[in-house]
Amino acid sequence: MAWTAHTIIQNGKAIPFEDAKVHALSVGLAYGAAVFEGIRAYMNPSTKRLSVFRLEEHLARLDQGMKFMRFDSPPSRDALRQGVLDSIRANAPDDDCYIRLQVHIEARGNQSTTGPVGWVCAAIPRERSTKRESGIAACVSSWTRIADNTMPARIKATANYHAGRIATLQARADGYDMPILLTRDGKVSETAAACLFLVRDGVVITPTRDSDILESVTRDTVLALAAEHGLPVQERRADRTELYVSDEVFLCGTGQELAPITSVDRLPVGDGKPGPITMRLQQAYESVVRGTTDAHAAWRTPVA
Ligand SMILES: Cc1ncc(COP(=O)(O)O)c(C=O)c1O
The missing domain is CATH 3.20.10.10 (D-amino Acid Aminotransferase, subunit A, domain 2)
Known part of the structure; x- marks a missing residue:
């Protein structure tokens, strides 16, 4: 795993990895109002090309999660799909990636706050378990x-x-x-x-x-x-x-x-x-x- 992640996608924009931030009192953090997917992209040993495994199924489950959480104006499936692909491409990994796609309430508020929501997508290297x-x-x-x-x-x-x-x-x-x-x-x-x-x-x-x-x-x-x-x-x-x-x-x-x-x-x-x-x-x-x-x-x- 030679590569490191330098770029992350937050709310559709590519920014430096360390700059992805939410307020410490955001409802996503304060009340755990967040849903996410862990996704992997694997490299084919012959073509050296990466492909994301079962991306559509992960996006579909995330949609169910956002519905269940009653999020206001959740990001579209197309925007999230693009975010996943952009998070990988922006880092030009030369090996497999683990992708964390997370949608959370960015606003401050209380237990019944349902938005505005924000999202982040990070492609990072991840060792495989021995x-x-x-x-x-x-x-x-x-x-x-x-x-x-x-x-x-x-x-x-x-x-x-x-x-x-x-x-x-x-x-x-x-x-x-x-x-x-x-x-x-x-x-x-x-x-x-x-x-x-x-x-x-x-x-x-x-x-x-x-x-x-x-x-x-x-x-x-x-x-x-x-x-x-x-x-x-x-x-x-x-x-x-x-x-x-x-x-x-x-x-x-x-x-x-x-x-x-x-x-x-x-x-x-x-x-x-x-x-x-x-x-x-x-x-x-x-x-x-x-x-x-x-x-x-x-x-x-x-x-x-
Ligand atoms: C609690 C829990 N169960 C099951 C799974 C397996 O789910 P999936 O195969 O969709 O990654 C995960 C995530 O990997 C998990 O966090």
Whole structure:
């Protein structure tokens, strides 16, 4: 990762990276009134060209978030799409990028303030986790996942990350890499920043959309890839104890990508090594995000 980000897009304008500012009392900061997307652009190893992975799906989810937040005059999808592409082009990266696209209330006000809103888009370098190869030691958190009738779990709101953050800090303090959160009724939900899959007897299983998950773009990608690889897939509620008896467990998300979980609560998953189905799907994911396969060309938006 040789490149650094020097330019950021704020409200449609390219400005020096360090100059992107909001007031300290803005409602976005004071009350967490913000929604965002984490997006990745991957470089094709042959063409050396970048493409943004599933940009339209990320923009669609952000639209849902802005609607849910009742934002006044939210930025248009076209403006945000342009912002994503501009944030990459302005920095001329020579490697993969991670893109944070955030829409927040810029005004000062109170809990019921709905605008004016502002937005920012940053393309930055981001190291890939080495745990993608070695595997993750997870624990089941004593914190439960935010419930749909308390916080909007399926909306990518910045405030939701308070819950994931305290669970992560607890897991780290206890010596684990990351927490797995259960729903309030004790079913498997997701990790603090990624969705979960279990593999049992060759069947690829992921908790349903009503398990208080973020409706993840990567989860959708993995479901499609698994089916294309002839693997039986099931979206269903999953018990906590299934985490201990599964042959494989893995997580997936834009930031975390697709990575094996090799132990849960110090019990090895399967034989404690990254499993074959996980690694096959990881490889398939890598091909589709980078465009080393022609399949799913519509998922890749060229940057140039
Ligand atoms: C809480 C949470 N769940 C799931 C995911 C995965 O979502 P996506 O695949 O859309 O990035 C993320 C983000 O990566 C997340 O923050």
